[in-house]
Structures are given as C-alpha cells and as structure tokens.
Amino acid sequence: MKNGAKGMARALVAFGVLVAALLLVACGGDDGGIEGGADTGGASTAMAEGQPSGTLTISNWPFYIDNDTVPDFEKATGLSVKYTEDVNDNAEFFGKMQPLLSEGESGGRDIMVVTDWMANKMNKLGYLQDFDQEAVKPAMDNLVPALQSPTFDPDRTFSLPWQAGMTGLVVNTAEAPDVKSINDLFDPKYKGQVEMLTEMRDTVPLVMKADGIDPKTATKEDWLNTIDKIKEAADSGQIRKFTGNNYTNDLANGDAVAVIGWSGDAIQLQADNPDIQFVMPTEGCMIWADNMVIPVGAPNPTAAYAWMNYVYEPKNQAQITDYNYYFSPVDGVKEILEKQDPQAAKSPLIFPTDQYTTNCTNQVDPPGSDEDVSEVEQAFQAVITG
Amino acid sequence: MNGESKPLSRRLVPYWLMGPGLLWLVLFFVIPLYFMARLALESGTLETGFTFSWEWSNFSDAISRYNEQFIRSFVYAGVATLIALVIAYPLAYAIAFRGGRWKNALLFAVVAPFFVTYLIRTIAWTTILSDDGVVVDVLKAVGIVGEDGRVLATPAAVIAGITYNFLPFMVLPIYASLERLDPRLIEGAKDLYSSPRAAFMKVTLPLSAPGIVAGTLLTFIPAAGDYINVLFLGSTNTSMVGNAIQSLYLNLRDYPTAAALSFILMAVIMALVVIYIRFAGSEALMGEEEEAT
Numbered sequence: 001m002k003n004g005a006k007g008m009a010r011a012l013v014a015f016g017v018l019v020a021a022l023l024l025v026a027c028g029g030d031d032g033g034i035e036g037g038a039d040t041g042g043a044s045t046a047m048a049e050g051q052p053s054g055t056l057t058i059s060n061w062p063f064y065i066d067n068d069t070v071p072d073f074e075k076a077t078g079l080s081v082k083y084t085e086d087v088n089d090n091a092e093f094f095g096k097m098q099p100l101l102s103e104g105e106s107g108g109r110d111i112m113v114v115t116d117w118m119a120n121k122m123n124k125l126g127y128l129q130d131f132d133q134e135a136v137k138p139a140m141d142n143l144v145p146a147l148q149s150p151t152f153d154p155d156r157t158f159s160l161p162w163q164a165g166m167t168g169l170v171v172n173t174a175e176a177p178d179v180k181s182i183n184d185l186f187d188p189k190y191k192g193q194v195e196m197l198t199e200m201r202d203t204v205p206l207v208m209k210a211d212g213i214d215p216k217t218a219t220k221e222d223w224l225n226t227i228d229k230i231k232e233a234a235d236s237g238q239i240r241k242f243t244g245n246n247y248t249n250d251l252a253n254g255d256a257v258a259v260i261g262w263s264g265d266a267i268q269l270q271a272d273n274p275d276i277q278f279v280m281p282t283e284g285c286m287i288w289a290d291n292m293v294i295p296v297g298a299p300n301p302t303a304a305y306a307w308m309n310y311v312y313e314p315k316n317q318a319q320i321t322d323y324n325y326y327f328s329p330v331d332g333v334k335e336i337l338e339k340q341d342p343q344a345a346k347s348p349l350i351f352p353t354d355q356y357t358t359n360c361t362n363q364v365d366p367p368g369s370d371e372d373v374s375e376v377e378q379a380f381q382a383v384i385t386g
Numbered sequence: 387m388n389g390e391s392k393p394l395s396r397r398l399v400p401y402w403l404m405g406p407g408l409l410w411l412v413l414f415f416v417i418p419l420y421f422m423a424r425l426a427l428e429s430g431t432l433e434t435g436f437t438f439s440w441e442w443s444n445f446s447d448a449i450s451r452y453n454e455q456f457i458r459s460f461v462y463a464g465v466a467t468l469i470a471l472v473i474a475y476p477l478a479y480a481i482a483f484r485g486g487r488w489k490n491a492l493l494f495a496v497v498a499p500f501f502v503t504y505l506i507r508t509i510a511w512t513t514i515l516s517d518d519g520v521v522v523d524v525l526k527a528v529g530i531v532g533e534d535g536r537v538l539a540t541p542a543a544v545i546a547g548i549t550y551n552f553l554p555f556m557v558l559p560i561y562a563s564l565e566r567l568d569p570r571l572i573e574g575a576k577d578l579y580s581s582p583r584a585a586f587m588k589v590t591l592p593l594s595a596p597g598i599v600a601g602t603l604l605t606f607i608p609a610a611g612d613y614i615n616v617l618f619l620g621s622t623n624t625s626m627v628g629n630a631i632q633s634l635y636l637n638l639r640d641y642p643t644a645a646a647l648s649f650i651l652m653a654v655i656m657a658l659v660v661i662y663i664r665f666a667g668s669e670a671l672m673g674e675e676e677e678a679t
Contacts, residue, residue, distance in 0.1 A: 095636030098432065125433070192536060193517075198637075234622045240539050241621040254518040255538060370433055378638060385455070385633045386622035 043128060043158065046294045046301035048135035056303035057082040059093075060113045061290065062245050063268045064163065066323035073310050079303050082108075089198050089244035090118040091377075097295075101127040106295035110304040117201055117365055119159045119291045120152035128158045129294045135305040136160065139312035142330050147289060159291035160308055161329035163264070163321075166278075166349070166360065167202040168285040170261030172251060174275035179258040181282045182210035191238050195250060195259040196230065198242045200380045201363050202286050203230070203260055209283040215361050223366045223376045231383045242384045251276055263349045267325040278349060284359025289329070325349045426645035436642060444646035452630045452647060456654070459626040462541065463609035466548035467556075470605050471598065473549070474556035478597075479590075482564035496557050504551065508618045511547055512538060515619070539621035547615035555604035563597030564590070599666045603659060610655055627651055 062085040070081050087093045093114065100107050101122070114122065122128050133140070139160060153159045171179045176190060185194045196203045205215035208226045233239045240256060248265055250256040252272055263285075266278035294304050310316055314332035321328040322337060322344050337345040348356040366376040429441040449456070481492045499507065515521055515537045525531040537543050567590065575585035613628030620626075627647065634644035 089637075091637045095639055098639060191534075192539065237621075237623065239622070249512070253513060253516045255512075255516050255536075370431070374431065374638075381633050381638050382451075384622060384637075385630050386625035 043123065043126060043130045044296075045132055046129035046298060046304070048132045048302045048305050050302065052077060052079055052300075052303040052306035054300055054303060055080050055082060056110050056300055056307055057084070057108050058111045058113075058307070059084055059086050059109050060111075060162070061085060061087045063248070063265050064113070064290075064324050064326075065320055069311070069316065069320055072316070072319075073307065076310065077303075077306055079306065081307075087113060088246060090115050091198070091200075092244065094118060094122070097127075101125075101295060101297075104296045106297040106299075108299060109295055110298045110300045111292050111307060112295055113162045113290050113292055115199075115201075115288050115290050116150060116152055116159075116363060119293050122293065122295075123153070123158050127296055129296055129298065129301070130157050131160070131294065132301070132305065133157075135302070136308055138309040139305075142312045142314065142317075142332065144329055144331050147329050150289070159293050160312075161289040162292050162311075163324060163326035164287065164289035164329060165326040166263040166280075166285040166287055166352075166357070167197070167199075167206065167260065167363075168263065168281050169279040170247070170251060170259050170266045170269070171277055171279045172254075172257045172273070172275050173277050173279075175254075175257040180279060182206050182260070185258055185260070186233055186238060188238070190258060191236075192240050193255070193257040194238060195240050195247050195256045196242055197247070197260050198244050198384055200377060201365065202288075203242075204380065205286055205361060205364065206260060206281065206283075209359075209361065210281070212283075215286075215364050218367070220366060220368050220372050220376060224379055227376070227379045227383060230380075234383055234386070262326075264325040267349065280356065282359075284361065285357065286363050287357065287360050288363040289327075321350055327352070422645045422648065425641055426649050428642045430642075432639040432641075441642060444642045445650060448643050448647040448650060451643075452627060455625055455627045455630045456651075458541075458624065459610050459628070459651075460654075460658075462545050462548060462624075462626060463606050463612075466545050466552065466609050467602050467606045469545070469549045470553050470556040471602060474553060474560055474601065475594075475598070478557050478561040478564055482561055482567075483569075493558075493561065497554055500554055504614065508547060508551065508614055511543075511550070512618050515543055515546075538619060539624070541620070541624050543619040544615050544624045544626075547619045548609045548612060551612075551615065552605040552609055555608075556601040559600035559604065560594060560597040563594040563600075567593050595666065599663065603662070607655055607659070611651060 056079050058081065060083065064085070065083070070083050073079070074081055093112075097107070097112070102125075106112075119128070140156060143156070143161070147161050147164065148156065150159075169179060169182070169185075176184075176193075178184065179187075179190070184190070185196070204223060204226050205218070207230060208215050208218055208222060211226065211229075213222050213226070230239070234242075240250070243250070243259075245262075245265070247256065247259045247261055248269055251259060251261075251269055261278075263278045266276055269276040292304075292308060294301055298304065311320060312330050314330055314336055317328055317330040318333045318336040318340060321330075321333055322341050325344070325347065326349070328350060334345055334351055337350070344350060366373050424438060425436070426444055427438060427441050428436040429439045429444075430436040477496070481489060481496075485492050513519065517536045517538065522531060522535075522537050525537065526533060526535065531537060537546075571589050571593070572585050575589045576582070580588065610626075611628050613626060613632050616624055616626050616629050631644050631647050631651075634640045634647065
C-alpha cells in the first residue's frame, strides 16, 4: 500500500507539472494569440542554395496545369512535387493561410499562386520573400515585356506570373444563346441559372462596365451602388449563387447556363460539353495575372526556382498553355504552338489581338484608404453571405 | 498509515477516472474558449493588428448584422430535427421490434452511407438534386415543384441536406432506448386493457424519451452551426450563421466579430438546450411515475 501511495504522489506531481505547463501556455499565449499587423522589417530574400533537391510543394488553382508537366519536371530534376489545387478564391485562400503566414509559416508551401492584388497585399503584410534574382534569371529572361513591370511589383522582385487571363462570360450557348453582355445576366429569362464570382475585383467592375462606369475612375460610391445592384439580383433569386473556381461544376451539370468566369476554364469544360464557351462581353473583360510567389517559411526555395525556370522554358510552357488556354507570360510560346497545335496558336484566348481585348480593363482595387477598401469588401461579402 | 491512506486513495479514484476527460476538456475546450473570448473583445484590423480593448460592441454588431442568419439557422435546424425525428422514430421502432435477425444488418444500413465523408455525401446531393436531374423531373411531374422550379439553392434543399446528414444521430439513440425496453411492459399494458395506441403512448413513448432527447440534441446542436449544407445546396438567400462566421473569418478576416458571433451562437444553443432538457426531462420523469403507480 505504501508503494501505491508513493506512486500516487508521483502521479500527482506529474499532474501538477502538467497543469503548470498548461498555465504557462495559456499565459504565454497572451502576447501571441491571433494577431495581424504589418511586418515592417522589410522582406527577406529567399536565397537559392546549391542544387535543388527534396520535395517541392505548390498551391495552385484548379484547371491550371496539364497532367504531364509535373511528372516531366520530376523526371528532369529528380525532385518530388506535391502539387495541390487548393486555391479556389483569393480572399478565402488568404483567410486560410493568414494565421500561418503571420507566424512566419507557410504550411510547407514553397510556391503559392495568387492574383496581382493578393500578391500585393501579402507582400505589404510581409508574408512573402523576395526572389534570389540570380537564381530566377533564366525565367525572368523569358518573361514577356507586357508583364515585366506591373505597378504593384515594377521590378518583379517577389512575383512571377503563372498565367494571365480574362474574366468575362462563360456561357452554355445551347441553353443561353443570346447572352452577350453582362447585362444579359440580369435578364429574368435566366432567373436562378446565373452565377457570379466571389472574387470581388472581377464581379463588381464587370457589372460596373455594363452600366457604363469605367472601373479605373470609379468612386467608392460607384462600387457600393454596383454592389447594391448585385444584391438586389441576389435577393430576388436571379443570381443562383456566388462561387469561386467551382462554378465549373454547376455549368457542367446544367444548373447554371451563364456565369461570370475565367477564359481558360471554358476550354476545359468543352471536353464534356462543346456548347460551353467563353464569350467576350460586349462591354469588355477584366484582365489579370496570377503570380507565383514564395511565402515566408517556404522550406525549399531552391526547388521553387528550379520550377520557375522549368515552366518558363518555352517548350515546357507551351505544354501548359496548350492545356489551360490562358495568356502565356513566356516569350516564344506562340512559335512552338504554331507547329504543335496551330488551332491553339490562333485562339484569341491565348494570344488575344488588341482588337479582341479593346474594351478590357486591368483589374483594380476599390479606390481610397484601407478603410474604404474594407468597407467595400464588407458590403460585397454581405451580398455573398445573404 | 495503511489505514489512513486507503480511504484517501479510494476517495481519489473518481478523480483519477475523470482525469483524462478533464484534461481533454481543459486542453481542447477551456483554453481555446479563453482565447476566443479574448479575441471577441479585441478591436482593430488585420493590417493594423488586433488589440484587446473590452470591445463589447463586437457582440451587438454581430447580432444586428447577422440576425437574419441566426433566425434561419434555428428555423432550419429545428425543422430538420423534427423531420429527422419523424423519419427516425418509426425506423428505429421497426428495427428494434420487427428487425429480428436482420437487426444488425438494418442498423448497418442506417450507418453505412456515413462511411463516406460528410463533404462527398453533400456534394453528391448537388448532382442528385441538379435542375436537369431525375429527382427534380419527378417532383415536377408530380407537381411538387413548379415547371420552371428547382430544388437546389432553396431552403428545402438545405433542410433536406441537414436532415439527411444528421439522421443516424437521431436513429441510433432512439434505437438504443427502444432496444432496452422490456416487451413484457407492453404486454402488461395490453393485459390491463390498454389499446395498442394507449400502450404506446403510456409505455413505449415515455420509456424511449431519453433516446428522443439525446437524438434531438445530437441533431439540433450541430445542425444549428452547420454551414456545409448551405455552401453546396443553398444560395445567398439561405445562408446560416455558420456561413456568416466562415465569411467573417476567412473572407473579411474580422476575427473579433467572428469570435463574438460564435459565442452568441454557443450561448443561444446552450439556453435552448437547458430549456429543452428541463421540459423534456420532467416529461420523461412523469412517464416513469405513471408507470410506477
């Protein structure tokens, strides 16, 4: 019995230690918790070290890569790649990643692909690392001039385009043959069969353009009024729902006949249903680029550069472009496609003529201060949440 | 020494038995709850950082902005729980009393679909209920759904989804309480000239009340906080409080309001549950008393 008592005493002590540890965790947490705040210390540079090896983890959007590029890359470099398609919407992806990134962690990701405005936002918050320019030079050398100096990253210090593209109408032309303008989405004929993107910077400016407002000079009131108009359509049931990249499911199974969507996705959907097409809205489209960025805490930047340089080889890029049908950011792709797939080389979705995109606008943020932007974002989220 | 330590160790036994559960609760409930409470009282934005400032207005803000979602949540969850009860009780009754040697197979059939993950099952419903699908065609032919009607993206789809997803949580507890029921009690009631209906009302139903209470709680509580069904089967006009929390947390990064909203949800559910248990508990007690006399 004595032994028993001793054992219990020991266990009690152990329990006490445990409780003390928990209290420490709880108190220590007072300074931590979930906190944001911009890291003003300036971005660090992700230096390449020696030969690439190990595992490369990439977060990208769905429908963005063919089935061969990753295995080809693995064969060529000996790296193993974890390619995940877990980006469905910029804001939502940011929401998922933010708690990690604010702690300097990327959840194992070496490369993330986000749209211009999100890359800008992440960089301002100190969540991205600058590129080792020497390591990424082969890729930079092949970057098309048009994408070399965007306003948010004029020297491409932390972002490299994955693909660029257009936001316009994706239409089931058999079910909704006369949808030509964004305004047609508000036609009662298509009540409940219309969807818009949760991506505010795509949906709102397009509806704005349809009302004759130029998104580049739009005021905060213009944004809020347009959001009101969208809200009315959502409340009345005209708009079935707001989606990220998963609008493709609803188009494929016939629940939606006309949506605001992205240019290349239509080509993917045609494999199942040839009637689904990208329609350039009469009032023009939105143009954006999605960028590869290296987050803080990326475990293997060396491999990330190997990947960037690989996909910027015109030959490898042609393979990706031929699948996803977005604007290619790489010089020399057109020449290769002309030989391999003349039809793709002629597509205005991949190589748009100036005339085709004449009314298109580059994606913009709502105007004003951070508070103004977040007020507009809040109004739009209120529409999506109902 | 021995004589003294023996009762002490005895007295400590229940605490030892409670230990692991208690530790679990502290680690994964009390501590997170503390952080959430703190967060709910912070102010600021992601860009400027959040600071603790006893910001009680987060709570009033959350209520005034999302009262619609709140009401919807409890209405949907309530209706879904009722429908689940109406489906589950006869089902559990049939399995318990008429199942015979098929009992286990039937129970397995109730649970089997749930070996597939929640998400996949819900997404599958988007295909089943799709506008051009067979189900909607049949509903149109019968006249339940209008000619240009649809099921997806309506409250009906969301409630149906919730009912389906939580049905086993209703069936299993009711089954367990019916299974334990001594059939001789029903025989006894009949011997004392009870009609089958009276026997059911006076014996079977009261004795299965604990199962009903457990089942309704297990269905209602998670259903009220659910957001997956709305995400896939609903639309903006059917959003529930879970969707509001998700949007606040993931899209607007307004963590304090999201935390405040979660707290309010928790408090309201708790209040409802307490009221329900009081009411249902005394009901069950009365049944037992009647039986005793």
